[in-house]
Amino acid sequence: MTDPIADYLTRLRNAIQAKHRVVEIPASNLKRDITKILFDKGYILNYKFVEDGPQGSIMIALKYDPVNKVNAIKKLIRVSSPGLRRYTGYKNMPRVLNGLGIAILSTSKGVMTDKEAAVQKIGGEVLCYVY
Numbered sequence: 001m002t003d004p005i006a007d008y009l010t011r012l013r014n015a016i017q018a019k020h021r022v023v024e025i026p027a028s029n030l031k032r033d034i035t036k037i038l039f040d041k042g043y044i045l046n047y048k049f050v051e052d053g054p055q056g057s058i059m060i061a062l063k064y065d066p067v068n069k070v071n072a073i074k075k076l077i078r079v080s081s082p083g084l085r086r087y088t089g090y091k092n093m094p095r096v097l098n099g100l101g102i103a104i105l106s107t108s109k110g111v112m113t114d115k116e117a118a119v120q121k122i123g124g125e126v127l128c129y130v131y
Contacts, residue, residue, distance in 0.1 A: 002082055004028060005127055009076045015062060016071045027056040033111035034104055034127070035060060041102055041113070043073050043130060077129040079103070089123035101131025 008031050015023035025031060027049060035058055038044045045063040050056055063072040079094075080086040088094060093114045094103045103114040107124030117124060 003078075005030065005034070006078045006081065008034065009078055009128060012060070012062075012073070013076055015060075016073060019064075019069070021062060023060050023062065025058045025060065027058045030106070030111065031058060037102075037104055037111065037113060038073075038130065041130075074131050075101075075129070079126040079128055086126045087123065088126055090118050090121045093118045093123075094126060094129070096129045097131045101129055104128050104130065 004026075008025055011023055011025050032049065035044070035047050038060075039047055043063065045061040047061065048059045050059055064070065065072075088105070096103050096114070104127045105112060105114060105117050105124040106127055107117055107120075107122045109120065109122055111127070112120075114126075
């Protein structure tokens with residue numbers, strides 16, 4: 001697999017499209033950090049790290065509106081890819097859906113959202129947009 005982050009986002013997209021409650025994703029440290037950010041920002045209901053074998057997996061419970069059964073995540077867009085890396089500085093941070101969505105960045109201080117990176121005045125690689 002050449003792009004594990006794209007695979008992670010695609011598995012989430014497919015589970016949302018099929019209206020699954022839980023999705024299982026092979027784990028890595030970067031995927032764990034992205035999952036924690038999605039949970040902290042309220043895009044997923046819950047998560048659990050399962051240590052089975054050398055790699056392990058992440059069980060993610062998707063969040064749906066109880067009334068009209070609409071998922072909390074509307075779109076997941078991969079920005080930076082292995083063939084074309086996208087970097088940004090803290091002065092020109094991307095605005096996702098005019099500030100309503102989040103951009104997830106990989107910085108020298110770890111994986112964080114665009115707003116956290118702007119406060120700490122650090123830039124990095126833009127991994128994906130979530131809204």
